[in-house]
Amino acid sequence: MAGNLLSIGKSGLFAAQAALTTTGHNITNANVEGYSRQGVVQATATAMESGVGFIGSGTKVAEIKRYSDDFLNQQVRTATASGASFDSYYAQISQIDNLLADTTSGLSPAIQNFFASVQDVTGNGASVPSRQALLSSSEMLASSFQQIDARLEEIGDGVNSQIDTNVGLINTYAKQIAEINAKIGSYGSIEQRQPNDLLDQRDQLVMELNKHVKATVTAGTNNALNVSIGNGQPLVVGQQAFSLATVKSPTDLTRLTVGYATGDKVTPLPENAITGGELGGLLEFRSGTLDRVQNSIGRLAIGLAATFNAQHKLGIDGAGQQGKDFFVQAPAYVAAAVDNATTSTAKVGAVVSDPTKLTDSDYKVESDGSSFYVTRLSDNKRTKVDPYNAAGTTQTIDGVDFTINGNAASGDNYLVRPTANGASGFQLALSDVSQIAAGSPVATSAPIANKGTGLISAGSVGASYFTAPPSLPITLGYDSSAGGQLTGFPAGATVSMTLNGTTTTHTGGSAPFKAGASYSFSGVNVTLSGAPAHGDSFAIGANTAGTADTRNIQALGALQTKNIFNGGSATYQSAFAQTVSAVGNKTREVQVNASAGEALLKQVQGAASDVSGVNLDEEATNLLKYQQAYQAAGKVMQIANTIFDTLLSIGR
Numbered sequence: 256m257a258g259n260l261l262s263i264g265k266s267g268l269f270a271a272q273a274a275l276t277t278t279g280h281n282i283t284n285a286n287v288e289g290y291s292r293q294g295v296v297q298a299t300a301t302a303m304e305s306g307v308g309f310i311g312s313g314t315k316v317a318e319i320k321r322y323s324d325d326f327l328n329q330q331v332r333t334a335t336a337s338g339a340s341f342d343s344y345y346a347q348i349s350q351i352d353n354l355l356a357d358t359t360s361g362l363s364p365a366i367q368n369f370f371a372s373v374q375d376v377t378g379n380g381a382s383v384p385s386r387q388a389l390l391s392s393s394e395m396l397a398s399s400f401q402q403i404d405a406r407l408e409e410i411g412d413g414v415n416s417q418i419d420t421n422v423g424l425i426n427t428y429a430k431q432i433a434e435i436n437a438k439i440g441s442y443g444s445i446e447q448r449q450p451n452d453l454l455d456q457r458d459q460l461v462m463e464l465n466k467h468v469k470a471t472v473t474a475g476t477n478n479a480l481n482v483s484i485g486n487g488q489p490l491v492v493g494q495q496a497f498s499l500a501t502v503k504s505p506t507d508l509t510r511l512t513v514g515y516a517t518g519d520k521v522t523p524l525p526e527n528a529i530t531g532g533e534l535g536g537l538l539e540f541r542s543g544t545l546d547r548v549q550n551s552i553g554r555l556a557i558g559l560a561a562t563f564n565a566q567h568k569l570g571i572d573g574a575g576q577q578g579k580d581f582f583v584q585a586p587a588y589v590a591a592a593v594d595n596a597t598t599s600t601a602k603v604g605a606v607v608s609d610p611t612k613l614t615d616s617d618y619k620v621e622s623d624g625s626s627f628y629v630t631r632l633s634d635n636k637r638t639k640v641d642p643y644n645a646a647g648t649t650q651t652i653d654g655v656d657f658t659i660n661g662n663a664a665s666g667d668n669y670l671v672r673p674t675a676n677g678a679s680g681f682q683l684a685l686s687d688v689s690q691i692a693a694g695s696p697v698a699t700s701a702p703i704a705n706k707g708t709g710l711i712s713a714g715s716v717g718a719s720y721f722t723a724p725p726s727l728p729i730t731l732g733y734d735s736s737a738g739g740q741l742t743g744f745p746a747g748a749t750v751s752m753t754l755n756g757t758t759t760t761h762t763g764g765s766a767p768f769k770a771g772a773s774y775s776f777s778g779v780n781v782t783l784s785g786a787p788a789h790g791d792s793f794a795i796g797a798n799t800a801g802t803a804d805t806r807n808i809q810a811l812g813a814l815q816t817k818n819i820f821n822g823g824s825a826t827y828q829s830a831f832a833q834t835v836s837a838v839g840n841k842t843r844e845v846q847v848n849a850s851a852g853e854a855l856l857k858q859v860q861g862a863a864s865d866v867s868g869v870n871l872d873e874e875a876t877n878l879l880k881y882q883q884a885y886q887a888a889g890k891v892m893q894i895a896n897t898i899f900d901t902l903l904s905i906g907r
Contacts, residue, residue, distance in 0.1 A: 259303075259312065261895035266313030267888030270297050272402050273316050276880040280877075281869045282568040289459025291323040291449055291867040292746050299538070310847030321451040326862040331473070332462055334859050336469035336531030345845045347410065348544050352842040354406055355548075355835045362552070363835075365399035366559075366828055368392050370815040372733055376693060377812050379807035386688035393683045397582070401555045404678035407549045414541050415511040420466045422499045422526035427489070428464040429482065432457060433496035440494065449478075467693070481824030485528040488515050505592040506670035513538070515633040544841060546675075547633075550615040551834045553585070553677025554820070558610035559827055560681060561812060562819055569716050570692030570799060570807025573819055578692025578807070580703025585680025587655070587674040596664035602629075603669040604658040617672045619658065625663035650654035683756040694804030696720065700794045709733065709787025712773075713806055714795060720778025728796030739768040743792075748776040748807060801898075 259285045275297040284290040298317035302309035355361065361873035372392040416783040435457045440448050457480060464470050468484050475481040475493050482491040490497055500521045504510040513529055526538045560582035567581040587605040602725040604619050607613065616633035630650055640650050640659060647660040655673045685691065711731075742765045744750050750761045754772040763769070766774060773782040779795060798804055819828040840855045 256448075256573045259549065260898065263311070263313035263890030264299060264372070264893075264895055267891060268885060270295070270314050270316055271881050271885035271888055273319075275878065275885060276423070277319060278874050278877045278881060279785075280312065280828040282871065282874050285548045285869040285871055285874075288870070289455050289462065291321050291451070291455050291458075292869050293763070294322065295321050296320050301625070303385035318448075319451060321449060322455060322867050323454070323868045324863060327866060328458060328462075328860065330859040331856070331863050332465045332470070334852065334856040335462060336535070338849065338856045339466045339532045340469075340530070340536035340539070341845055341849035341852050343533040344540045345849050346543075346817055347537070347540045348838065348842050348845055350410055351407070351544065351548055352838050355838055361398050361402060362555075362728060362831055363572075363828060365392075366815075366831070368874065369396045373812045373815075376691070377805050377808050379805055380693045380808065381688035386691050386693075390685060390688060391690065393581070393685075396536055397631040397682050400552065400678040400681040401439040402889070403552055404549065405887060406544065407481055407552070408679075409544060411510070411541070411549075414537050414545065415509075417537055418511050418534065419501045421537070422501050423534070424482075425464065425534070426496075426498045427465050427497040428460050428467075429490045429498070432460050432480065432491045433494050435460065435678070436475070436491070437494040440477040440479055443478075445542040465532055468529060485524060485530075488524070488528075499877065505594055506590045506668070508593075533643050544838065546617065547615050548834065549678070550617065550672065550674045550840060551830075553679075554613045554615055555609075555827065555834075556677035556681040556832055557584055557607055558613060558819055558830070561607060561610045562814055564684075565718070566807070566811050566814060567692050569690065569695075569720070569746045569810070571694050572692045573677065573689040573695045575799075577626040577696070580684045580691060584678060584685050585676040585681040587677075589669060591669050592667065595667040599663045599667050600661035601659065601663035601669075601814055602661050603671065605671045605673055606656045606861060607654060607657045607827065608651060611655035611821075613674060613820070614653050615730055616653070617670065617841060618655075618657075618666055618676070619887045620659070620671055622663035622665060624663070627659050629671075640876055649907070687739070692807070693808035694798055695806040696798055698796055698798040699781060702792060702794070704819075705787065707788030707793040708784060709790045709791050709793070710785045711795075712781060712782040712784075715806070715810070717775070717778045717780060723777065725779060728794055731791075731793045731795065733787040733789060733791045734765075739776070740765050741768045741783070744774075751775045835855060863885070 257610065274297075277293050277295050281292055281801075295316055296318040300312040300315045302311050324363075341742065356779050365848070367409075368760045369392045372385075372389040376389050404517055417667065435453055438451055438452050439457065442448070460471060461470060461482065461907075466483070468480065470490065471487075473481045479493045481489065481493065483489050488497075490499075498516040500514045500516045501511045502514045502521050502523060504512050505523070506542070512523050512526065513534070514523045517619050526542050528534050560580075561584055563578045564582060567578040568601075570578045572578055584607075587607065589603055589605050591601075593602070599622075601622065601656055605618075614631070614633065616631050619630045619632055621630070627643055627648075628637050629640060629650070630637045630887070631653065638650070638652055640648055640657070641660070642648070643659060645656065645662055649656050649658045651657070655671075657671070696716055697720075699711045699714045701709065701711055725748065727747050728904050729743055729745065734740040734742055742768065743763045746764045750766045751773055752759050752761060752766050752769070754771050756770050768783065768787070770786065771782070771785050773780060781793075781795065783793065815828075816826055818824050818826055821833075825833060
């Protein structure tokens, strides 16, 4: 009996010792990130039949239990991945927001200063200092575009670097998870004998992994965890770890993309396939904001250059010559994928033909072996190039002339960025003040001998004027017969008369006179008003006023308030303001989401901590409880020893 009591006391002593050790382990690891509270689960030892009933034989330690909730842990991982993504996105987009919102040295004041210089020349066309100031402000405008683009490129380089860093960390975590899977697997899968500390380490590694990319966790064999990312690409399967790699984009060698490594082959993954974590935030920022902003600023630069050049070439410079391009308009970026078939002969080109229809999107041109398709990447709208002629086909989409010739293999693709280089390639094309085409090539007059009140406008020209100019001067005469006719137009010319938005065409050298109507012929545009008398005349001749004439520079100045972009609904500055507003709104949206994500993360972390966290006050109480249990078990053994000694003394 004393022996049984001694065994009972011994079992209690061992149980209390295990509980004290476990409590001490909890206390010393209370500040270790990812540590889960452990506890001793006791069970009653098997009782013995005594003839008068079952007599207990003490206690045993059934399990060292790890307090952890898989559901809550998954919520923490999800919130961690989401929060890290928003934080990463916000850190990047806030740089662009600060860049564009600069009201003192940004692009908006540069545009204002440029057009102020244009207006200054309008008021004093012969002033050399005014013309020089215009060239100087033009160079400053070009510099502003270039500086913004350079800063965006710097941000892009930073994104590349961070993508590479994150991929390296992801691979490291994947390898470590696989190694711990192997260690855990070596202990078997007995539920009551789990390597708790290793489980904590593995869960913490998975948590750290989610800071860089959203990972999906599933249970594997032999107590392993399988980890996948993206659209199900395995990262860890049992004891095997797979790798990601950074590779240069097949169509943009300055851009790093993420690929899935299998052996010596790296398969690029779609950027939208990787979500969550810092890596997901970086990729989403680059495609959703950085590229769009660069394209938007480039669109503004190209639109300004194209429209300003078009009007400038309708004027004459100080030497009486047709105006040249005022700005250099950057060409579109076009690149064939490096892995296109070597047998392909296809060539793809792109030229902006209508800035009013430009978008801020990139385009993908791809072949199925017989036909070509153009996909607008902002919304994946796909347009078939139809009909296609291998000798050369041009199709206009969104104000861009896509030219394709030759043959391609199925799967061949090309990246077209019509406006990406717009800001970096924006430059002043003129080198001398005499090259400023301020004047109009035509001049009009009405003889003082006219008897009526008829008036003729100063006149302007269209692009066709310089390709097939009329023989000037010409004199238009008013004939009051037949309801009033204007005669004297070139006999072979077609005269377009526009009044109140309605246009009619006339031939034979005459057209009806209507007060307020505009008349266009051979690239010349004039407006007649008032009430001319029979026989009154109006002269149209070549301009000889030289620098004194500022009609074309006036037209150039009027471009500041002309609706050009977005289908003719936005000016230069309002288009830029829309970009600034869009970035500002997106920045605020990401900031709010980041704050909400942080709050959610704290909430789910608190819930998980309630289950797995170490409460030092509770553990201190446990220390006293288990100490008392230890002392009580020792007392049982002491009594058992006394009884045993008493029995021995009887025999002496």
